[in-house]
Amino acid sequence: MWERFSYYGMRSLLVLYMVGDLLRPDKARDVIGLNALRGGLESLFGRLSDQAFASEIYGFYTGFAYLTPILGGILADRFIGRTPTVLLGASLMVAGHFMMAWDRMFLVALIVLVLGVGIFKPNVTTQVGELYGPGDHRVDRAYSIFYVGINIGAFFAPLICGYLGERIDWHYGFISAGVGMTIGMVTYLAGTSWLPKAPPVQKAAPDEASRSQRKASFASLFILFIPSALWWAAYEQQGNTIAIWIRQAVDREVNLLFWKGTIPVTWFQSFNPILIFLITPVLVALWSLFAKKGREPSTIAKLTTGCLILSLAYILLAALSWAGAQPVNWLWLLIFFAIVTVAELYFSPIGISLMSSIAPSGSRSSLMAIWFTSIFAGNFLAGYLGGLWEKFSQPAFFLIVASLGATAALFTLAVRPLLAHTLSVQQK
Numbered sequence: 001m002w003e004r005f006s007y008y009g010m011r012s013l014l015v016l017y018m019v020g021d022l023l024r025p026d027k028a029r030d031v032i033g034l035n036a037l038r039g040g041l042e043s044l045f046g047r048l049s050d051q052a053f054a055s056e057i058y059g060f061y062t063g064f065a066y067l068t069p070i071l072g073g074i075l076a077d078r079f080i081g082r083t084p085t086v087l088l089g090a091s092l093m094v095a096g097h098f099m100m101a102w103d104r105m106f107l108v109a110l111i112v113l114v115l116g117v118g119i120f121k122p123n124v125t126t127q128v129g130e131l132y133g134p135g136d137h138r139v140d141r142a143y144s145i146f147y148v149g150i151n152i153g154a155f156f157a158p159l160i161c162g163y164l165g166e167r168i169d170w171h172y173g174f175i176s177a178g179v180g181m182t183i184g185m186v187t188y189l190a191g192t193s194w195l196p197k198a199p200p201v202q203k204a205a206p207d208e209a210s211r212s213q214r215k216a217s218f219a220s221l222f223i224l225f226i227p228s229a230l231w232w233a234a235y236e237q238q239g240n241t242i243a244i245w246i247r248q249a250v251d252r253e254v255n256l257l258f259w260k261g262t263i264p265v266t267w268f269q270s271f272n273p274i275l276i277f278l279i280t281p282v283l284v285a286l287w288s289l290f291a292k293k294g295r296e297p298s299t300i301a302k303l304t305t306g307c308l309i310l311s312l313a314y315i316l317l318a319a320l321s322w323a324g325a326q327p328v329n330w331l332w333l334l335i336f337f338a339i340v341t342v343a344e345l346y347f348s349p350i351g352i353s354l355m356s357s358i359a360p361s362g363s364r365s366s367l368m369a370i371w372f373t374s375i376f377a378g379n380f381l382a383g384y385l386g387g388l389w390e391k392f393s394q395p396a397f398f399l400i401v402a403s404l405g406a407t408a409a410l411f412t413l414a415v416r417p418l419l420a421h422t423l424s425v426q427q428k
Contacts, residue, residue: 002184003120005153006093007065008273009161009177010100010113011239012266014061016247017170018054022103033107045387051244052387058240059383061110066375068118073369075119082123082365083192089120090185097178101171122369129356129364130196137291139357140299141284143349148280153180155273162266217358217367223419224351225374227307227408231347232378233385234310234404235340238269240386245317245394251327263330271337276345279338283345299354300419304412306347311405313339314398321394343405 021027028034041056042048048056076085096113099105128146132139157177165173243265246252252263290296297305313336320328355371356364389397 001153002180004150005157006177006181008154008157012158012162012269013165013173015054023050031106055386063376063379064114065117066372069122069369069372072119072122073366076123076365086123089116092116093181100174122365126364140353143353147349151273151276155270158266158269227412228374229377230404230408232375233381234401236382241389249326275341302346302350306343307405307409309343311402314402318395318398
């Protein structure tokens with residue numbers, strides 16, 4: 001919960017902070033490495049506006065946070081074990097958040113944060129799967145419940161970090177994320193006695209059966225890499241172009257009996273987590289009911305459904321933009337985030353559960369880390385797509401994003417027989 005609080009606190013502020021403050025010429029020139037980074041990107045993509053440059057940095061940050069888990073997986077599986085690796089990652093995140101208090105250290109802080117997230121994330125996620133034995137079908141639902149814990153942090157982050165940063169001072173928002181991560185590290189230390197016993201660090205070469213199982217596991221992973229990357233490229237527009245669109249085109253005035261005022265842009269990123277609280281119990285109960293009747297959707301069916309529903313969410317935004325009724329009432333954003341949330345619950349925890357279930361015990365963190373590289377690819381693509389925001393009309397841009405979800409669904413359906421075969425090999 002606290003790790004996601006820190007990450008989503010950063011995510012809610014990053015683009016708005018860069019566009020609204022950091023990229024002003026008088027500040028940008030003092031940030032270590034910033035002008036060199038901009039020059040390098042402009043040599044590849046041509047001249048970048050501040051919005052496009054901020055989008056690229058956002059894509060790098062959110063993307064590399066899901067590439068560095070490879071380092072975390074190797075550290076845990078081959079060298080120091082899961083719990084020490086988690087603590088190392090948490091310490092780096094605490095340091096990175098407090099470094100954000102100085103504009104000059106912006107890029108250095110992002111690098112430290114990315115390393116911390118990557119070292120931390122695959123190992124905590126894997127420890128959840130290790131609470132269950134092989135073939136225990138409750139693991140899908142367990143990861144859905146785990147996802148609620150994650151989203152408690154994601155819900156409060158924009159409200160607290162976002163409010164402090166957007167309304168008081170950007171640096172207060174970043175520091176509050178660091179305070180949250182410090183609490184998270186202390187909580188983890190206090191709870192170590194309840195953690196599942198970690199398998200011994202593997203240094204010996206695996207036997208033939210283990211090698212066969214590992215090959216099948218990695219084959220399943222690579223088959224799903226493309227649809228996962230496309231899904232995340234669409235999903236991650238929430239903290240990027242969607243935030244900009246909300247600021248530009250959404251009527252954020254609220255006039256209710258219990259509250260009147262303007263909703264801060266960052267608060268909209270709390271819609272998705274609170275809807276996860278509300279929808280997850282219903283969905284888990286529904287799947288449990290179907291399971292008793294032998295009709296629970298397969299993992300692949302859930303993933304495909306999640307892709308299609310995400311596409312539908314962006315079709316809604318395209319329709320709202322095409323209708324030309326701007327500013328758009330903020331209640332439409334509530335509907336959009338509800339659709340996105342259902343899509344997420346059908347895709348993200350289910351993909352994690354699948355990777356946890358098929359991974360050999362001595363390589364679970366490494367396999368989970370490689371699965372996260374698909375999220376890296378998706379975030380990198382999300383940053384690139386965000387740079388096109390000013391080059392297309394709003395309806396056209398949202399339809400491009402919607403096409404990513406539809407393509408991911410079609411690809412998943414096309415490879416379903418091949419995936420079923422690799423999974424049957426892995427389970428023998």
